[in-house]
Amino acid sequence: MFERFLSKDAALLKGSEIRDILKITEGKNVISLAGGLPAPDTFPVEEIKKITQDILDNDPEKGLQYTATAGISEFRRELVNLSNKRGITGINDRNVFATVGSQEALFMIFNLLVDPGDVVIVEMPSYLAALNILRSRKPIFIGVNVKENGLDLDELETKIKKSISEGKKPKLLYVIPTAQNPAGTTMNLSDRKRLLEIAENYDILVVEDDAYGFLVFDGDNPPPLKALDKSGRVIYTSTFSKILAPGFRLGWIVANEEFIKNVEMYKQNVDLHTPSFTQMIAMEAIKRGVIERQIPKIRQIYRHKRDVMLDAINKYFPKDARWSKPVGGMFVFAWLDKKIDTTKMLEEAVKRGVAYVPGASFYYDYSGRNTMRLNFSYPTESDLEKAIQILSSVIKSFS
Ligand SMILES: Cc1ncc(COP(=O)(O)O)c(C=O)c1O
Structure with missing residues (x-):
């Protein structure tokens, strides 16, 4: 009905x-x-129990009150520190934004950037819930295969050129360079650099999903694209779901300040702000070395x-x-x-x-x-x- x-x-x-x-x-x-x-x-159940009790004993208002849309400022400073651990430097608290999981981050980013008919490049295969958000934006998709070392960059460049020659310039690439979901692949450093060069040459925005960035368990863990990004064209997302607990629904964005302001306006319409209580718990978990x-x-x-x-x-x-x-x-x-x-x-x-x-x-x-x-x-x-x-x-x- x-x-x-x-x-x-x-x-x-x-x-x-x-x-x-x-x-x-x-x-x-x-x-x-x-x-x-x-x-x-x-x-880490026991640590979370202790942190929760301490917040309620020592600073209940901060955990229970409304807060700023971008997140509690002290927590954002800890997000800067955590991002530094992934090699992302030269950022401050105005470059980071607390979200309800990285899922909400992706939702807001794609809604802010993609109009119907825009050309969006995705990996084949890619994270299904991100594809579902993108589908709802009605873009023209270009799919690029993932090989043993991640995104096939020759295919990427060929497909970008073809699309441009047909009068459709790609706007955005969504990519999971590290421990890709679902393919399980990780791009090496030289491919990461080449990917950024391609993005520069063809003026394409890069949305980097680093959900598993802290969960590389073999070999070196190359820096995320955001750490190599000189021009600010990479919008980066990560999450506490895999390193603390997914039930907190806590993620974050790292991007240039201008774009963070757009996210802020968008999120005011969605849910005002990410829960203060979980931000406080995660903040303490970083400060007390629980995450580490x-x-x-x-x-x-x-x-x-x-x-x-x-x-x-x-x-x-x-x-x-x-x-x-x-x-x-x-x-x-x-x-x-x-x-x-x-x-x-x-x-x-x-x-x-x-x-x-x-x-x-x-x-x-x-x-x-x-x-x-x-x-x-x-x-x-x-x-x-x-x-x-x-x-x-x-x-x-x-x-
Ligand atoms: C690649 C990728 N991105 C984003 C997410 C969303 O995670 P969350 O919203 O819990 O941060 C997931 C969850 O599995 C994922 O695998």
Whole structure:
């Protein structure tokens, strides 16, 4: 009955495919490799308990009162310090902005920048919830494949040139250079520099999603694009979801001051400000070194789980399958034989006790139907091995 009252924009809204999958597995005996949940044993419960008590004892008004739209100023200074740890220097509290998760950051950024018909470049595959926000802006998409070392820069440049020659200059590139969700890839330093050169040459804005920037557990962790950005064309987002707790719904933006002011005006319309209480807790968690102590612990746990998953994949997956070997983050991405449709295969997999996310959702055009995303951060180690074993037998029966 309500449909006839909905706005045209509401008709474009799409539910998250992952949440739908989580729904079909509810109450069933299914090991889920579908979610993107951090391991609950990484949450620093005791420290959070203590910090919360201290805030209520010592500074209840700051935690419970309304605050500035951009965030509590003391917290923003800590965000500057945390961003410095990722190598982003030369910024001050006017360059940072506290958001309700990095999801809200992406929502505001894309709504502020993308008009219908604008040309937007995305990775294939890319983070599905960002693609869904972008879809609602009705852009013209250009998809660029992700290879072993992240975005294929030759393809990027070729596609930019082609689009310009057709009279459509790309405006913005959305990219996850580090521990990409879902592909699990990380760009090396020279590719990062080249990407920025391309963005400069063709005057393209870069939205860098660094959700997993602190979760690289092998090799060097190259600096984010924002740390290499000389002209201020990179808009950077990150989150406390993977290094503290996703339930806080706390993320941040780093960008030039002018754009931060636009975000501020936008957010006044959305929700006035990010909750003061969670900002205070996260601020104390940074100041007291909780985050700094957390990061190596989380890396160690995920490195081990990644190894368990990759060992099982190596052992059981069919030989014609290909998969990423992530140096960080929470996901392995797999490319199966072209004739397998992972969306169709899901029902059988769930019946046999394992869920995953079919890869098509991670492609702006829903291609990539033979791909799948597998999460290793949440399941227990024994479940990981068992799930891959079951999944391999399902894949083989569809080959
Ligand atoms: C690449 C990427 N960006 C952004 C987000 C949003 O996270 P949050 O809103 O919890 O910060 C996620 C969550 O999984 C993600 O994987």
